[in-house]
Amino acid sequence: MTQRFFDDGTIAYLEQNGCTVVQADLPEGQADGNLSHDELTGALAGAAGWIVGHARVTRELMAALPALEVISRRGVGYDRVDLQAAADLGKVVCIAAGGNDASVADHTIALMLAVGHRFRETQANMVAGNWAILIGRDLFRQTVGIVGLGRIGRSLVQRLSGFDVDILVVDNKRDETFAAANGVAYVDLETLLRESDYVSIHAPLTAETRFMFNAETIAKMKKGAVLINAARGGLVDDRALLDALKSGHLAGAGLDTFLSESDPQTKAVTEELIRLPNVIATPHAAASTREGLDRTNLVAAQCVVAVLDGLTPPAACVVADGRKSAALERN
Template sequence: MGLGKVLVTAASVKGCEPALRLMREAGCDVHLATSPQPLDENWQLEQTRDVAALVFAMEPVSARLLENAQALKIIARPGVGYDTVDVAAATRRGVAVTIAESTNHESVADFTLGLLLMAARGMLPCANSVQQHGWDRVTGTEAWRKTLAIVGLGRIGKAVVKRAQGFDMRVLVVSRRRDEDFARSHGVEYVDLDTALREADFLSLHAPLTPETANLLDAAAIAKMKPGAYLVNTSRGGLVDEEALAAAVRSGRLAGAAVDVLRSQGANSPSPLIGVPGIIVTPHMATLSRESMERVAMSVARAVVARLRGERPAGLVNPQVA
């Protein structure tokens, strides 16, 4: 007997044949689809009506969709964020929500340091100049021995700390949960947000988007940042007041910013950060390494199979359903 229909729109999973094979060999009826752009809720409702498992990327999973998907047993997120899922509604309906934990933190940490260096040294406009047969150069800022403040010390934050040690950086951390052993062994200093804003040459965001962290870096917080500092965000666009950040970079109060996430993502995004000199915007690709994509896809496939077999899946964010 089959395990039920699995709808996959996430490119990371659609492109991983071992993950698809794992689900199919376990008895899943795997359907691959591409969500329309812009998103169409009616399309989502029709596609999810009879699914047992849902593997969306960043598409929203609303209470209405959950009410419509009567056979749904699991929403397996191919990442670590789940702010696009109505977890409360899923929990009420007994639908498991999982994340692909411990799969992409090294990739995101690499990308974070890459963005930091690109911003500090002005690499992007200079490289673009050479592509246009120019030879524009800028005098940048060293990362060596500067102060890096990390907001959120989960797996990604810790991986960034380890990389920052190679630059002899002083590392400040803002985190509700403290790992004292990690702090001692890696020379981390726990501080409050105001101290981090005041002292950091580079501020890197690695906190999840929740009602408590939404707009964490609002205009008032950005105004407290050290003059000449840089902001790096590879977490969620909703953490930052984009208008305030754009204004701070335009005015020269902040030296620059590099972000991989926006409040409104996708082609033709209206984000005020796009096109601002001194701000680098990449298309939410920090997790997109070959190695991490396969780890993510396999993690999702294992979670789907476990749940549909009546087992407890790894990465469960609403454990009360299992």
């Protein structure tokens, strides 16, 4: 395991299922996404299973680890894993589907409320001795646009029901039964941008969705709207977002992910964004509650045990399975 914050219950589960558990000794404040190729190969030498956080799982890395059978992400994103290489090399890649949906949906609501009610600006003023009241905005009876109605998007819909909002959704797949039961209206992206007071992104990062929120699309958002991104940094061109916030086109933003996570050259943009008084920022921490981490730890561990026992994890957890192609090659 190269991720921090692993609970004793999940370690016991792995040991009870015949695994020898080795935790990487990471310095305080360091995540596995900062480990080099050599550090990873050294830590993973001889390992059959790997529970990973944010490390880049490249073809070169997997080729250097012939004993490695399963890579299990403690999370649901897999844009840092070369899935084709995993399949080619006979590896299985899993995600902890369902483990952190509730935590991220809760965090999203928190970002909406914090931006709308101007918590950061108000507290900063109070610390400076200025107790003047800043006028915020309700989430109640607003229009909320959700881009991506997967597990987290659906959890968000359930939480929004108590705010009596109108919900607009953009998703390639339409679940009309869910929509009818939850008062959701499927629309095109342009309609969602034009009509939503809050826009929350919950789409995966792919070649097609990268920078789906750019200067052009952000300009189409309702003036005074709030943008929430608790999905992936590359979905939003943070440079365009910064311009829209500074110009006043957008009222604020709640950000848990940033472009600089994958593109260090944009670090200065991130630093300017998080200094803005109308931005509430967290360091990709939406899923990091005690309960959420315990759930995702266990799902990730269950996937490892299933693969090492020659079984197949739940379909929602498997994003690449190279075992069939490897068996064919052996034959």
